[in-house]
Amino acid sequence: MLTLEQVAALAGVSRSTVSRVVNGDPRVSDAARERVEQVIREHHYVPNALARGLASRRTRIIGLLVARSVGVVLTDPFFADVIQGAVSVGNDAGYSVTILMETGDSADIADRIYQRFIRSRHVDGVVIVSSAVEEPILDRLIEDQFPFVLIGRHPNKVVDFVDVDNRAAARDGVAHLLEHGYRRIGIINGPPDLIVAVDRYTGYERALQEAGYRPDPSLSVNSDFTRSGGYRAMTQMLAENANPPDAMFVTGDVMALGVLQALHDQGIRVPEDIAVMGFDGLEETLVSTPVLSTIHQPIREIGATSVGTLIELLEHPDRSPIERYLPHYVQKRRSCGCGMSVVTGSASLPGEHGRS
Amino acid sequence: MLTLEQVAALAGVSRSTVSRVVNGDPRVSDAARERVEQVIREHHYVPNALARGLASRRTRIIGLLVARSVGVVLTDPFFADVIQGAVSVGNDAGYSVTILMETGDSADIADRIYQRFIRSRHVDGVVIVSSAVEEPILDRLIEDQFPFVLIGRHPNKVVDFVDVDNRAAARDGVAHLLEHGYRRIGIINGPPDLIVAVDRYTGYERALQEAGYRPDPSLSVNSDFTRSGGYRAMTQMLAENANPPDAMFVTGDVMALGVLQALHDQGIRVPEDIAVMGFDGLEETLVSTPVLSTIHQPIREIGATSVGTLIELLEHPDRSPIERYLPHYVQKRRSCGCGMSVVTGSASLPGEHGRS
């Protein structure tokens, strides 16, 4: 394994010159550059990332931190999309993106990750996905002045974040259900300690209030954003309610698919008996039965933008926090009661079949 | 951000002593150790990973390399399980495990990963998942003497690997279909350049031959291990075959779920009209309709064992290659024609509902 020093010797120049060539510094003569590049090519020289990082005080690695168990993260298509957007933008800017993973219970996880990757300076900055209102790691990051960007706004800290306006989005979705004439609209939401869950509930509440209704607590359940969680929540709500809802707002598409399944298993027709509105705009909702109406958010772009924002932050450390809101829209399909099965606007139908 | 040097100053000892404390070297007096630990705790000192790596020539990071697009990897439950096993064992041994991700077309990907992570010494070793027969990266790893472990045997290189005996497993599964009396048994397989696909085909062929039959080429299709791929492959086989199969061997459970869907959409009953045998033993097959019979392989253990093997290799660089085969078994459920819907043996049914 060659070192920069050896390359310099072989090319008959100094270390600095090789370093300049490697880093694209223009202050090198064509002749010298050529000789160095020649040697690099011949010997497959690749600079040692650790030495580089130690000297330059940056690793060009960005961490993606999801304070959930590895299993959940890796299977949920939402995270898959976020990650893809993140990796793509990172790579283009010369950064590697790595998922910060640890095993153990979730309280521990954040702690261990903090030690292992952040304080040890393994990554230059982190993108934090789906944080809770009380996220102890945030305070530490701020205290250590460690660069980070949140996916999802924070209610009471001034930090960089990328998000959709979850309150407005939820309000729009529920308003659409109201336009259809539904009046008993239930909600199946994520864990109540997550900011997105709070925001989406607020939007739901607001839409109802604007129409002169008020939420019925017996039609409100918190779940966990998983398919099985949605299934259980819906089943439970039906079992415990003599007076069932005529429409459901489900704050995540994966959960919504579980809800559709639960309704199907109970012999309840969608949308005739109960309408359903999801949230996310995942591709797999196009092949559900019936096709799921949902509030679309640009997930890949969220991942991409968050990394983009972090890179800006890394390269201009003392600029003030940026808040970016990305657009959402209601995808009116079958499950809300709309007649059409074709999507308006952006969503395309790739060669995807066979989902239930 | 404290350095080791500053800790030494605060504790009134030399850098070496601090280093020893940090690394658990016993050759430190209790008094000194105590003082140092005190300072470390008070100031939240964490050693700099880069400096450490540079000096010790190891990062304690293990890379997980899947030569596929990020999207596929992150959504497929097979990889999710492998990764979980890998992270768990790695963490326990003091290693971090990171997924090596790059965007771009797959030929490029391996190349870029090689530069960015391996030659630059960002990781101590790699686990390679699902490699093709022709995997140029293998030759380079061997040439560079870079430590790696394969998940899946290699037909003509002597390397460390962890695998199940895919030929025997496939043979066992198809033999079971034959026991049911099926005679026209088709196969939907993965990409033909993957070693696992070749091996599973061999097993399929062998079972038929042992029973005195020979494979019908019109009942053999290569697909891509995805659900939609399975759906398309099954649909196509039915369309192009006047004489349909009475059973299908599908070499991946995710594909098999697509196959079930395709059969359902065609109004074909499983197992009455066509039986189906999958491969993998994924949890989601427990909630398919009908419950999928499948050849179970211990996926998490495969991930775990591969990292374990790699760590051994890292710590004993010149031991000779180890080949580990993990056990498989046929999970006889409904879709192969077995009457029972309960699994024999290991598979448990966690609180999982609502899958279709």
Next chain:
DNA sequence: TTGTAGGCGTTATCAA
């Protein structure tokens, strides 16, 4: 345009 020299924060090798 090029080279020199110091430093990045550890580990590792010797002496003491």
Next chain:
DNA sequence: TTGATAACGCCTACAA
């Protein structure tokens, strides 16, 4: 048991 003192491989002024 402890402490100097080199590495480790690169970057970055600064000087030439």
